[in-house]
Amino acid sequence: MKSVPSPYPEFEIAELQRENQTLRQQLQQILEQAHRNQNIMERHQRFELDAIACTKFEELIAHIFSALAQTSELEMVTLMLLDPRQELAAMLADQRVELQAYPHLKLIANQRELASSDLSAHKPVLGPYMSTRHDHLFRSWTVRPRSVAVIPLRRQQKLIGFLNLGSQHAERFQRSMATDFIERLGSVIAIALENVLNNEKLVYIGLTDPLTKISNRRYVEQRMLEEINRARRQQYSIACMFLDIDFFKRINDQFGHQGGDDVLCEVAARIKAELRLSDTLGRFGGEEFVALLINTRLEDALQVAERIRRSIAGAACRLSDGSRCQTSISIGLTIMDPLLHRGEVGTVAREMLSRADQALYGAKHHGRNQVCYQ
Numbered sequence: 001m002k003s004v005p006s007p008y009p010e011f012e013i014a015e016l017q018r019e020n021q022t023l024r025q026q027l028q029q030i031l032e033q034a035h036r037n038q039n040i041m042e043r044h045q046r047f048e049l050d051a052i053a054c055t056k057f058e059e060l061i062a063h064i065f066s067a068l069a070q071t072s073e074l075e076m077v078t079l080m081l082l083d084p085r086q087e088l089a090a091m092l093a094d095q096r097v098e099l100q101a102y103p104h105l106k107l108i109a110n111q112r113e114l115a116s117s118d119l120s121a122h123k124p125v126l127g128p129y130m131s132t133r134h135d136h137l138f139r140s141w142t143v144r145p146r147s148v149a150v151i152p153l154r155r156q157q158k159l160i161g162f163l164n165l166g167s168q169h170a171e172r173f174q175r176s177m178a179t180d181f182i183e184r185l186g187s188v189i190a191i192a193l194e195n196v197l198n199n200e201k202l203v204y205i206g207l208t209d210p211l212t213k214i215s216n217r218r219y220v221e222q223r224m225l226e227e228i229n230r231a232r233r234q235q236y237s238i239a240c241m242f243l244d245i246d247f248f249k250r251i252n253d254q255f256g257h258q259g260g261d262d263v264l265c266e267v268a269a270r271i272k273a274e275l276r277l278s279d280t281l282g283r284f285g286g287e288e289f290v291a292l293l294i295n296t297r298l299e300d301a302l303q304v305a306e307r308i309r310r311s312i313a314g315a316a317c318r319l320s321d322g323s324r325c326q327t328s329i330s331i332g333l334t335i336m337d338p339l340l341h342r343g344e345v346g347t348v349a350r351e352m353l354s355r356a357d358q359a360l361y362g363a364k365h366h367g368r369n370q371v372c373y374q
């Protein structure tokens with residue numbers, strides 16, 4: 001059989017074959033890139049869905065710092081939240097969120113702290129790292145990034161913070177890049193933050209006494225169960241104090257209900273000032289408070305109780321109408337030793353409160369303005 005001669009010279013065929021091969025390689029590269037992009041998109045979608053599903057502040061912060069860096073293949077992520085009235089700081093402190101555990105999170109009380117950084121409150125800013133502008137955004141890291149994206153977080157037309165992304169690659173974030181993707185990330189994180197903060201606020205309001213802003217009875221009762229369990233595991237004792245303002249009815253009679261409220265707030269603040277951050281203080285009812293002192297032995301608890309008593313009897317409370325009201329407090333104290341109190345946790349909690357209450361009765365009976373132990 002005779003072969004049909006090619007209409008093209010052989011060198012053209014070879015050229016076409018080479019071109020064909022190059023095109024195939026390019027197509028393969030495009031497919032691989034598309035595949036990588038698809039992968040990135042899926043990872044980002046997963047990150048966003050998980051962020052929106054978070055219900056607790058700590059859960060979301062941990063998610064942002066671990067998953068976002070991984071998802072976006074970034075070396076550095078930091079977050080700044082504006083907290084002008086320091087409400088967030090107070091709420092997190094009350095909920096015992098240890099901010100030291102999140103070195104890359106910063107709460108900014110005064111927006112002037114950000115003045116030197118020339119940040120845009122509306123649009124993400126991408127580009128090379130500049131120490132004068134970005135140093136304080138990445139101070140929590142020992143190395144500095146080479147390129148950065150600073151993303152304003154906004155909710156309801158208000159700036160709530162900045163998400164700062166840092167890369168060791170100079171070309172990762174460039175001024176000329178489109179910012180749609182980064183803007184979307186900022187919007188999702190802002191919504192997720194608003195969501196967890198609203199959730200936390202609801203819980204906080206439900207467990208806080210609206211007048212004195214310390215915890216309420218429900219919170220102390222919940223906490224007591226948790227603390228008794230922990231004290232048993234870690235084998236330490238808990239002190240429980242029942243505190244009651246003396247002759248409070250007379251204060252109301254003399255200074256009116258508002259005067260009585262002012263005294264309640266002042267007394268709550270003075271008790272709180274004598275306790276450690278890890279202790280629990282709650283308003284139990286009218287002019288009664290309960291404090292739980294964690295990992296505390298009798299002699300130390302007696303000293304704290306005496307300090308509280310002195311701090312209240314030692315200086316008159318200043319009322320909102322400018323007048324002054326001298327008052328005192330009686331304190332009943334008891335200790336829960338995990339080795340001695342082995343019953344069901346709810347029963348132990350009730351017994352502990354009841355013993356502190358009886359000790360308080362003793363303090364009232366013996367003339368008030370004193371500490372009694374049972």
Ligand SMILES: Nc1nc2c(ncn2[C@@H]2O[C@H](COP(=O)(O)OP(=O)(O)OP(=O)(O)O)[C@@H](O)[C@H]2O)c(=O)[nH]1
Nearest residue numbers: 244245246247248249250252257260261286287364
């Ligand atoms: N201003 C104010 N008064 C309250 C509040 N809750 C309860 N009270 C008042 O607290 C007073 C408590 O009085 P009592 O239980 O008789 O006790 P007391 O006068 O403190 O006397 P002793 O505890 O025996 O020293 C009552 O007059 C209540 O009306 C509150 O939220 N604000």
